Amino acid sequence: xxxxxxxxxxxxxxxxxxxxxxxxxxxxxxxxxxxxxxxxxxxxxxxxxxxxxxxxxxxxxxxxxxxxxxxxxxxxxxxxxxxxxxxxxxxxxxxxxxxxxxxxxxxxxxxxxxxxxxxxxxxxxxxxxxxxxxxxxxxxxxxxxxxxxxxxxxxxxxxxxxxxxxxxxxxxxxxxxxxxxxxxxxxxxxxxxxxxxxxxxxxxxxxxxxxxxxxxxxxxxxxxxxxxxxxxxxxxxxxxxxxxxxxxxxxxxxxxxxxxxxxxxxxxxxxxxxxxxxxxxxxxxxxxxxxxxxxxxxxxxxxxxxxxxxxxxxxxxxxxxxxxxxxxxxxxxxxxxxxxxxxxxxxxxxxxxxxxxxx
Amino acid sequence: xxxxxxxxxxxxxxxxxxxxxxxxxxxxxxxxxxxxxxxxxxxxxxxxxxxxxxxxxxxxxxxxxxxxxxxxxxxxxxxxxxxxxxxxxxxxxxxxxxxxxxxxxxxxxxxxxxxxxxxxxxxxxxxxxxxxxxxxxxxxxxxxxxxxxxxxxxxxxxxxxxxxxxxxxxxxxxxxxxxxxxxxxxxxxxxxxxxxxxxxxxxxxxxxxxxxxxxxxxxxxxxxxxxxxxxxxxxxxxxxxxxxxxxxxxxxxxxxxxxxxxxxxxxxxxxxxxxxxxxxxxxxxxxxxxxxxxxxxxxxxxxxxxxxxxxxxxxxxxxxxxxxxxxxxxxxxxx
Numbered sequence: 001x002x003x004x005x006x007x008x009x010x011x012x013x014x015x016x017x018x019x020x021x022x023x024x025x026x027x028x029x030x031x032x033x034x035x036x037x038x039x040x041x042x043x044x045x046x047x048x049x050x051x052x053x054x055x056x057x058x059x060x061x062x063x064x065x066x067x068x069x070x071x072x073x074x075x076x077x078x079x080x081x082x083x084x085x086x087x088x089x090x091x092x093x094x095x096x097x098x099x100x101x102x103x104x105x106x107x108x109x110x111x112x113x114x115x116x117x118x119x120x121x122x123x124x125x126x127x128x129x130x131x132x133x134x135x136x137x138x139x140x141x142x143x144x145x146x147x148x149x150x151x152x153x154x155x156x157x158x159x160x161x162x163x164x165x166x167x168x169x170x171x172x173x174x175x176x177x178x179x180x181x182x183x184x185x186x187x188x189x190x191x192x193x194x195x196x197x198x199x200x201x202x203x204x205x206x207x208x209x210x211x212x213x214x215x216x217x218x219x220x221x222x223x224x225x226x227x228x229x230x231x232x233x234x235x236x237x238x239x240x241x242x243x244x245x246x247x248x249x250x251x252x253x254x255x256x257x258x259x260x261x262x263x264x265x266x267x268x269x270x271x272x273x274x275x276x277x278x279x280x281x282x283x284x285x286x287x288x289x290x291x292x293x294x295x296x297x298x299x300x301x302x303x304x305x306x307x308x309x310x311x312x313x314x315x316x317x318x319x320x321x322x323x324x325x326x327x328x329x330x331x332x333x334x335x336x337x338x339x340x341x342x343x344x345x346x347x348x349x350x351x352x353x354x355x356x357x358x359x
Numbered sequence: 360x361x362x363x364x365x366x367x368x369x370x371x372x373x374x375x376x377x378x379x380x381x382x383x384x385x386x387x388x389x390x391x392x393x394x395x396x397x398x399x400x401x402x403x404x405x406x407x408x409x410x411x412x413x414x415x416x417x418x419x420x421x422x423x424x425x426x427x428x429x430x431x432x433x434x435x436x437x438x439x440x441x442x443x444x445x446x447x448x449x450x451x452x453x454x455x456x457x458x459x460x461x462x463x464x465x466x467x468x469x470x471x472x473x474x475x476x477x478x479x480x481x482x483x484x485x486x487x488x489x490x491x492x493x494x495x496x497x498x499x500x501x502x503x504x505x506x507x508x509x510x511x512x513x514x515x516x517x518x519x520x521x522x523x524x525x526x527x528x529x530x531x532x533x534x535x536x537x538x539x540x541x542x543x544x545x546x547x548x549x550x551x552x553x554x555x556x557x558x559x560x561x562x563x564x565x566x567x568x569x570x571x572x573x574x575x576x577x578x579x580x581x582x583x584x585x586x587x588x589x590x591x592x593x594x595x596x597x598x599x600x601x602x603x604x605x606x607x608x609x610x611x612x613x614x615x616x617x618x619x620x621x622x623x624x625x626x627x628x629x630x631x632x633x634x635x636x637x638x639x640x641x642x643x644x645x646x647x648x649x650x651x652x653x654x655x656x657x658x659x660x661x662x663x664x665x666x667x668x669x670x671x672x673x674x675x676x677x678x679x680x681x682x683x684x685x686x687x688x689x690x691x692x693x694x
Contacts, residue, residue, distance in 0.1 A: 044642055047680055050650035066644070066680055074678040078422035081638035083379045092643060097681035104682065222383035223418035223457050289642045
């Protein structure tokens with residue numbers, strides 16, 4: 001009897017331990033404690049305080065406002081967002097009331113109970129500086145600079161595809177703000193790792209990747225017209241997930257600052273995938289369409305279930321894809337070296353036998 | 360029967376099957392309703408519920424949300440009031456022109472059983488989303504329709520349900536607001552119901568409900584009331600029994616007044632809101648009203664949601680995302 005009892009006790013403890021390993025999903029991100037790794041992508045929903053609160057309440061840990069620009073801007077005419085089934089194409093065109101015209105919004109956000117990420121954009125380094133300086137005074141928890149929007153002629157992407165330009169704008173913004181700085185990058189960059197490195201050198205505290213891919217175009221064959229009013233638009237949703245994973249992978253390899261991975265994440269397994277590529281936090285945008293605003297808690301729960309099933313924590317799997325790859329590469333490299341030099345080290349009998357058989 | 364719970368089931372928010380891309384349709388027929396109003400008809404069997412809307416795209420111009428005002432198995436129609444650049448262009452379209460349709464989107468009205476006593480209040484072109492609803496409701500529905508003047512009272516002779524008219528200039532029916540008529544009707548029904556031995560009125564459609572108010576021993580009623588009581592514990596005012604449901608669509612200030620009147624009488628109501636829209640399926644956030652997305656959570660909202668929506672009849676977002684008060688929004692919209 002005693003033995004049985006003892007066994008049960010140990011089993012229960014082990015079970016408890018197992019449960020504890022993934023534990024709470026809280027994450028320390030740039031000195032802020034977030035309740036889980038879920039982030040609301042910029043440009044999605046974040047139009048007023050109430051909806052940000054609702055997104056936070058439905059399981060998102062860090063909410064991002066719509067990008068704030070230097071001057072009032074209406075954005076493009078409709079159609080601006082079209083669902084393609086396997087993702088979306090959009091050219092909303094950075095609508096903003098202008099950073100000076102948002103006093104009421106900021107007042108409402110003053111006594112918020114959720115971490116806030118303020119996204120900003122500009123047409124030049126000076127404009128970025130101007131907006132960043134002003135927004136920083138309103139004390140958001142983070143500032144995200146959007147140097148990657150494909151949906152405007154004068155704003156955004158021109159910085160994100162050039163190392164020097166991104167270095168310039170990031171270092172200029174970093175000087176005028178006193179909150180952590182996140183830089184949002186575009187997958188259009190030829191070498192996103194190098195851009196990320198330039199941002200890190202310029203003082204960025206984190207990288208957010210990726211913005212919409214493309215730009216793409218859809219044409220209505222009946223009216224023979226591009227559907228979007230802006231003609232081209234950025235792609236998002238499940239169809240760009242492989243691009244996002246590759247970009248996060250490249251960035252993680254290049255920099256030591258944390259990465260917010262987003263682009264086509266809609267399930268817990270997607271989140272695991274991008275975390276394995278190197279993401280510290282997981283952003284969600286287009287999946288709000290297919291799974292509702294509750295998508296954040298759903299993905300978080302699925303992620304937690306996966307972690308529980310595999311008995312590991314987020315830190316355990318963060319960048320896991322790199323580790324395996326590295327070891328395999330090392331083996332391959334040494335093997336290649338051996339072949340190059342023309343002889344084999346005879347330290348293990350097994351290998352000699354093995355090669356002998358093959359010969 | 361005291362009140363009806365408009366539940367927002369999570370399952371209901373899921374977008375239904377709809378065309379992701381534009382469905383290009385040729386205009387089958389154009390009807391000029393009155394100066395500045397036209398109805399475009401399309402030949403297509405649309406899976407649609409009253410209160411839902413579609414995004415209408417005129418290639419090369421713009422895309423705007425419109426509700427469906429005429430619906431049958433073979434065709435559907437949208438009624439357009441010429442106000443801005445898009446709508447002026449739209450009423451200028453002719454038979455055979457191509458128009459792109461996305462949708463339907465949104466939740467639509469919760470239609471109550473025919474035994475309920477119902478009021479429908481339409482202001483101006485707010486009749487458009489309510490027209491298909493009225494056709495589905497019982498003929499005894501108390502139906503008020505208000506407009507600027509006689510000629511703007513759309514769809515004359517369309518409904519079996521009798522209409523109580525109301526115009527700003529008094530050219531037809533009551534001169535004044537639709538809310539005047541609603542309040543008056545609620546008062547008169549209250550008096551009717553207040554008598555302990557409420558007599559079953561001659562009106563067959565209302566007989567069941569008006570009778571129930573004073574007949575607490577009615578077994579059917581106790582069950583119903585028990586249910587309602589559980590659901591409606593938070594409800595402050597007890598429904599006086601004038602109506603079981605009020606549907607309204609029109610200028611937001613009118614809907615707000617209707618909502619207030621309903622609140623003070625404990626009547627649940629459903630109104631259809633309007634905001635500037637982009638995507639139509641709840642991603643872009645352009646149409647937020649409080650913490651609700653008008654395109655996906657609405658455009659029809661019940662009393663329980665309206666109570667917590669601080670932005671109802673207060674603020675709306677412009678195209679740029681700037682929050683402005685309702686008056687400014689209305690004048691911007693009709694530019």
